[in-house]
Amino acid sequence: MNLKKYLTLTRAGIIESLQFRLGTLVMIIGNVLYLTVIYFLWDSIYKSSGTDIVNGMTFTDTLIYLVLATALFNFMEMYTVWEIGRNIQSGKIVLDLLKPMEYRSYLFWSYSGSFVTQFFFTFLPTFIIVGLVTHGAIPMGINLLFFVISVIMAIIINYSIDFLVGTICLYTESIWGINIMKQVIVLLLSGATVPIAFFPEPFKTIVNYLPFQSIYNAPLTILLNGNPEMQDVLTILGTQLIWCVVMTVLSKLFWKASLRQITVNGG
Amino acid sequence: MKSKGFRFYFRIYCKILAQDLKSKMSYRADFIISTIGMIFTNIAGFVSFWILFRNFPSINGWTYYEMLFLYGFSLISLTPVQCFFDNNWSLRIYVYSGDFIKYCFRPINLFFYYQSEVFDIKGLGQLAFGIGTLIYAWVKIGLAFTPLMILKMIVFLLTASLIMISMQNAAAATCFWIQNSFYVLDLVFRFKDYAKYPITIFNRLFRFVFTFVMPIAFIAYYPSLVILRPDEIPILSWISPLVGCLFFFLSYKFWMYGAMKYSGTGS
Amino acid sequence: MSQIIQIKNITKEFKVLNRREGLKGSLKDLFSRDYKIVRAVDNISMNVEQGEIVGYLGSNGAGKSTTIKMMTGVLEPTSGEILIDGNIPYKNRAKNAQEIGVVFGQRSQLWWALPLIESFKILKDIYQISDSDYDSIMSLYQSLVDIEPLLHKPVRQMSLGQRTLSDILAAFLHNPKIVFLDEPTIGLDVSMKSKIRTLIHALNKEKNTTVILTTHDMGDVDALCRRIVIIDKGKMLYDNDIAHLKGFFGSYRTLKIRTDGDISEHSEQIRKKFPEFKVSADEEWISVLVDEEKEKVIDVLSTLQKTHKIRDMQLEEISTEDVVKKIYEEGVS
Numbered sequence: 001m002n003l004k005k006y007l008t009l010t011r012a013g014i015i016e017s018l019q020f021r022l023g024t025l026v027m028i029i030g031n032v033l034y035l036t037v038i039y040f041l042w043d044s045i046y047k048s049s050g051t052d053i054v055n056g057m058t059f060t061d062t063l064i065y066l067v068l069a070t071a072l073f074n075f076m077e078m079y080t081v082w083e084i085g086r087n088i089q090s091g092k093i094v095l096d097l098l099k100p101m102e103y104r105s106y107l108f109w110s111y112s113g114s115f116v117t118q119f120f121f122t123f124l125p126t127f128i129i130v131g132l133v134t135h136g137a138i139p140m141g142i143n144l145l146f147f148v149i150s151v152i153m154a155i156i157i158n159y160s161i162d163f164l165v166g167t168i169c170l171y172t173e174s175i176w177g178i179n180i181m182k183q184v185i186v187l188l189l190s191g192a193t194v195p196i197a198f199f200p201e202p203f204k205t206i207v208n209y210l211p212f213q214s215i216y217n218a219p220l221t222i223l224l225n226g227n228p229e230m231q232d233v234l235t236i237l238g239t240q241l242i243w244c245v246v247m248t249v250l251s252k253l254f255w256k257a258s259l260r261q262i263t264v265n266g267g
Numbered sequence: 268m269k270s271k272g273f274r275f276y277f278r279i280y281c282k283i284l285a286q287d288l289k290s291k292m293s294y295r296a297d298f299i300i301s302t303i304g305m306i307f308t309n310i311a312g313f314v315s316f317w318i319l320f321r322n323f324p325s326i327n328g329w330t331y332y333e334m335l336f337l338y339g340f341s342l343i344s345l346t347p348v349q350c351f352f353d354n355n356w357s358l359r360i361y362v363y364s365g366d367f368i369k370y371c372f373r374p375i376n377l378f379f380y381y382q383s384e385v386f387d388i389k390g391l392g393q394l395a396f397g398i399g400t401l402i403y404a405w406v407k408i409g410l411a412f413t414p415l416m417i418l419k420m421i422v423f424l425l426t427a428s429l430i431m432i433s434m435q436n437a438a439a440a441t442c443f444w445i446q447n448s449f450y451v452l453d454l455v456f457r458f459k460d461y462a463k464y465p466i467t468i469f470n471r472l473f474r475f476v477f478t479f480v481m482p483i484a485f486i487a488y489y490p491s492l493v494i495l496r497p498d499e500i501p502i503l504s505w506i507s508p509l510v511g512c513l514f515f516f517l518s519y520k521f522w523m524y525g526a527m528k529y530s531g532t533g534s
Numbered sequence: 535m536s537q538i539i540q541i542k543n544i545t546k547e548f549k550v551l552n553r554r555e556g557l558k559g560s561l562k563d564l565f566s567r568d569y570k571i572v573r574a575v576d577n578i579s580m581n582v583e584q585g586e587i588v589g590y591l592g593s594n595g596a597g598k599s600t601t602i603k604m605m606t607g608v609l610e611p612t613s614g615e616i617l618i619d620g621n622i623p624y625k626n627r628a629k630n631a632q633e634i635g636v637v638f639g640q641r642s643q644l645w646w647a648l649p650l651i652e653s654f655k656i657l658k659d660i661y662q663i664s665d666s667d668y669d670s671i672m673s674l675y676q677s678l679v680d681i682e683p684l685l686h687k688p689v690r691q692m693s694l695g696q697r698t699l700s701d702i703l704a705a706f707l708h709n710p711k712i713v714f715l716d717e718p719t720i721g722l723d724v725s726m727k728s729k730i731r732t733l734i735h736a737l738n739k740e741k742n743t744t745v746i747l748t749t750h751d752m753g754d755v756d757a758l759c760r761r762i763v764i765i766d767k768g769k770m771l772y773d774n775d776i777a778h779l780k781g782f783f784g785s786y787r788t789l790k791i792r793t794d795g796d797i798s799e800h801s802e803q804i805r806k807k808f809p810e811f812k813v814s815a816d817e818e819w820i821s822v823l824v825d826e827e828k829e830k831v832i833d834v835l836s837t838l839q840k841t842h843k844i845r846d847m848q849l850e851e852i853s854t855e856d857v858v859k860k861i862y863e864e865g866v867s
Contacts, residue, residue, distance in 0.1 A: 283656055371606070377627075
């Protein structure tokens with residue numbers, strides 16, 4: 001694989017996202033405000049509950065979990081469904097299909113520049129702020145390494161799901177409807193809005209068998225545990241790996257099968 | 268030239284609306300999928316709400332049903348912005364591509380003309396969901412159904428809607444200055460999710476911010492106090508209808524100012 | 535009042551952010567601003583009479599769109615005066631809009647999802663067109679074009695040509711005093727182009743509507759305009775009749791001949807014989823650009839016939855396109 005052609009797309013993406021400088025500023029301010037709201041909300045939730053630990057999570061745990069889930073969401077959201085949908089409606093997809101790389105990779109690497117800017121502008125500052133606010137409650141050890149591995153797999157799973165859903169746009173013009181359904185399901189069932197630890201029992205079991213918890217719950221669970229049992233970590237990472245393979249294969253197959261269906265609107 | 272009063276605009280709006288609905292019906296699949304998507308969003312919102320309150324029976328002195336009341340209230344007050352002002356989401360695209368100019372050549376109010384183009388029928392699903400939730404909470408709390416109460420309810424719902432509309436107008440209008448105003452709109456859109464929490468959970472600084480700078484406290488909290496806590500209504504609740512009108516007026520002026528300043532990207 | 539458009543010394547300046555190149559440049563742009571002033575329209579004046587069709591020409595980025603935006607009231611001039619039917623357009627945009635119609639070649643202003651007739655009905659309300667005016671314009675349309683099949687078709691399903699046609703009809707619907715047409719024939723096939731030109735011409739005659747036509751297609755200009763205005767880099771280069779434009783450059787015609795034997799040798803001989811004319815050659819033809827004020831083409835031809843065996847000949851009038859190209863390249867001097 002010639003990595004250089006992919007990295008060129010990454011570089012172009014970085015330059016493009018830096019063009020919107022006020023947008024970048026608004027994004028940072030927005031995140032700070034958003035994190036503040038989460039802080040106060042859960043602070044008073046815990047104060048009203050009368051106990052320090054709920055479902056095995058302290059206030060600090062919950063805060064770190066939710067804040068970093070949001071940061072991860074911003075980091076990973078690639079608007080893939082929108083992009084595919086728009087490209088199909090405008091007919092631009094025909095041009096993209098002619099490019100000398102697979103559409104799936106092309107789309108991913110075109111967006112990868114945003115991973116870099118998002119990492120430095122939102123994820124890293126959020127991580128540092130949360131670390132400071134909670135007085136260093138984020139465990140800093142071998143778990144960080146596992147966290148990074150886990151996030152990379154989360155990106156792959158998330159992208160595969162997005163691509164899979166985006167492919168549906170070949171069949172229907174309803175991009176908004178499809179995208180909102182995907183987003184709602186992923187956010188709820190991945191534990192990004194409420195930690196999965198808080199879910200009621202049968203619900204929790206079902207969610208654990210779905211791919212979504214591998215996106216947010218898996219990396220964050222790993223991060224929050226400073227002294228992990230090797231077996232637990234390996235179970236989580238193993239599950240993620242399986243979902244990585246399954247979702248990648250599924251999304252590729254579905255794309256291939258659907259491509260034959262392609263009917264691009266003529267000009 | 269005849270004068271263009273309320274009746275003139277109302278007639279045109281109805282005409283455009285009727286035509287728009289007719290053409291929407293011709294995309295049946297899109298309509299159905301979008302409606303399902305909207306229902307999904309509401310169910311997911313409700314489920315996260317429910318999971319939260321399973322673990323924490325009250326927040327800051329507010330019971331489950333009172334919170335449910337706020338939740339239903341905010342859903343209803345978000346309906347008008349969803350139904351009538353959805354074209355704000357496309358504004359940045361029109362401005363960026365230069366297509367916005369086509370709205371500038373008509374002898375009618377630019378803001379009206381632009382917003383009239385889209386009526387988002389999906390909002391009605393949300394309205395139904397909100398009304399259901401509100402009535403359920405109303406009954407469970409044991410509030411009286413008197414004509415006065417209902418009148419109050421309607422006035423304050425309208426107020427709350429105006430605030431939300433104002434915020435969205437202002438956020439969308441930033442695209443006349445910032446190239447990628449999506450972040451601003453998205454920020455406001457995410458913040459409205461927090462409108463359903465009582466403002467008392469925040470510290471003084473943020474109470475100030477959410478009351479006067481980004482007035483989300485007026486979307487559900489201040490208006491609901493009139494119904495829920497009739498003994499301790501702050502002055503802010505009573506003036507909220509005025510605040511609503513004022514904010515709407517300001518946001519309209521801001522939007523128009525931006526549109527007038529807009530110079531097109533050449534063509 | 536016959537001077538429907540009066541423009542006096544208008545100038546429009548824009549502030550543009552200087553962007554730096556590359557990754558480093560983008561990072562620098564995040565922190566510092568570096569603006570420059572661009573003068574898109576520079577001291578332009580003109581008057582247009584009711585009923586005229588004026589071709590407004592210029593290369594891309596010459597400032598045509600900016601001028602039109604100022605006339606329609608979308609942009610406020612940095613300096614200078616502009617009056618459209620006695621109104622200052624940017625001060626009373628809505629009132630001005632009632633008196634004008636605008637078509638942008640590639641941007642339909644019609645409701646995308648609606649059948650054309652429904653768009654017309656909404657426009658009828660927006661422009662407060664009376665029933666009798668509406669009926670009479672519709673019957674005029676019916677006499678000019680085959681409108682029936684278009685009326686019930688949603689705009690999004692139309693071909694580009696049908697859409698442009700519909701947009702033009704929509705622009706004339708409220709009987710405006712001026713219609714601005716920005717590249718109305720761009721991207722259309724030959725027969726559609728001529729259909730649209732005929733329509734514009736007929737509407738101009740019938741309604742005495744002033745038309746300001748921006749185009750890159752000299753076919754449009756030749757078919758419709760008697761007067762053209764050329765601007766370049768924001769400055770006015772030319773404002774006069776087309777006929778005058780041609781005369782302005784002398785009465786040139788191109789004589790093309792085909793001879794037996796070596797072309798380059800022959801063209802060299804001709805060049806020596808007529809040193810004051812431009813002579814060029816391709817594989818088949820030798821072209822002589824004859825200035826008829828110096829020597830008539832017929833005389834040049836008979837001179838040539840004496841020395842060369844001419845097998846075939848062509849005579850070409852200099853086209854508007856050639857003249858305009860020459861103006862872009864060399865200016866008026």
